[in-house]
Amino acid sequence: MVTRRAFLATGLALATLPALPAAADRVPGWTAQLLAAARAQIGVTLGYDPAYSSMSYPGGDVPRETGVCTDVVIRAYRDAFGLDLQQLVHDDMRANFSSYPALWGLTRTDRNIDHRRVPNLERYFERSGLKRDMPGRREDWQPGDLVTMRLHGRLPHIAIFSGHDRPSGRARYIHNIGTGTREEEIRTDYDSPMRFRLVPPGY
Numbered sequence: 001m002v003t004r005r006a007f008l009a010t011g012l013a014l015a016t017l018p019a020l021p022a023a024a025d026r027v028p029g030w031t032a033q034l035l036a037a038a039r040a041q042i043g044v045t046l047g048y049d050p051a052y053s054s055m056s057y058p059g060g061d062v063p064r065e066t067g068v069c070t071d072v073v074i075r076a077y078r079d080a081f082g083l084d085l086q087q088l089v090h091d092d093m094r095a096n097f098s099s100y101p102a103l104w105g106l107t108r109t110d111r112n113i114d115h116r117r118v119p120n121l122e123r124y125f126e127r128s129g130l131k132r133d134m135p136g137r138r139e140d141w142q143p144g145d146l147v148t149m150r151l152h153g154r155l156p157h158i159a160i161f162s163g164h165d166r167p168s169g170r171a172r173y174i175h176n177i178g179t180g181t182r183e184e185e186i187r188t189d190y191d192s193p194m195r196f197r198l199v200p201p202g203y
Contacts, residue, residue: 030081030203031144037080038072038160038174041181045071048178057111058087069158069176070116073146076160076174081200089115089124099127118156122148125196132195145197147173149190159186161195 047066055061059078062071077083090111093100097109101119114120125131125146133140145161159175162183174183 030200031142033080034076034144034200035160035162035174038076038162038181039183040079041072041075042174042183044181045176046180048176048180052113054112057090058084060086060112067176067181068116070118070121072174072176072181073121073158073160074115077198077200083198083200085121085124086111086115089120092124092127093120096127099123118148118158121158122194122196125198128198130196130198132197134193134195136195141171141195142197145195147193147195149186149193151177151188151190153189153191157190 041064044064045067048068049062049066050068053062061067061075064075067075074085077085090109093109093114100114100123103119104117132145141161143161143163146158147161148156148158151157157175157177159173159177162172162174164171165185170185172183173186174181175186176182177186177188
């Protein structure tokens with residue numbers, strides 16, 4: 001496991017290195033679609049509301065003006081590719097319930113909330129073979145990578161890595177950390193980071 005101190009030191013190094021050459025900023029077409037769909041939520045999703053909500057299935061959502069960190073990822077994949085993490089996670093949990101975290105005292109799946117919980121997304125991504133080295137070399141990171149972490153050592157969070165600023169080289173992420181969807185550097189203290197890459201089918 002990567003410790004918080006070790007990872008934050010790596011993050012500092014990433015933030016102070018020179019920017020990568022222009023060629024390294026070029027991304028596959030699907031990545032550009034994903035980032036565009038995530039950025040389209042900026043200025044639309046203006047709040048943060050972790051309350052339990054009943055929703056339709058598949059394709060269920062809470063009102064777009066609010067949501068949590070997972071909703072940024074779920075909406076981006078739905079909008080860009082029609083890929084529904086609500087259904088994917090539900091189907092896998094229903095078939096493999098004991099393989100998922102037992103953190104909420106549940107005895108069966110709940111398609112209203114399962115896909116909106118970071119630990120469940122982490123397990124689904126791991127089971128799907130999507131986990132990447134963490135932290136890895138700077139050159140290994142690609143826009144569109146999904147990064148999970150524990151804010152202040154306890155609060156699960158997920159963000160979409162969108163690339164490095166020029167000329168500072170600082171890492172930027174698209175996420176909702178409490179004030180709506182934004183694209184920014186993550187400045188909050190965190191640990192236990194994991195990195196995943198979900199390439200949509202057909203790419």
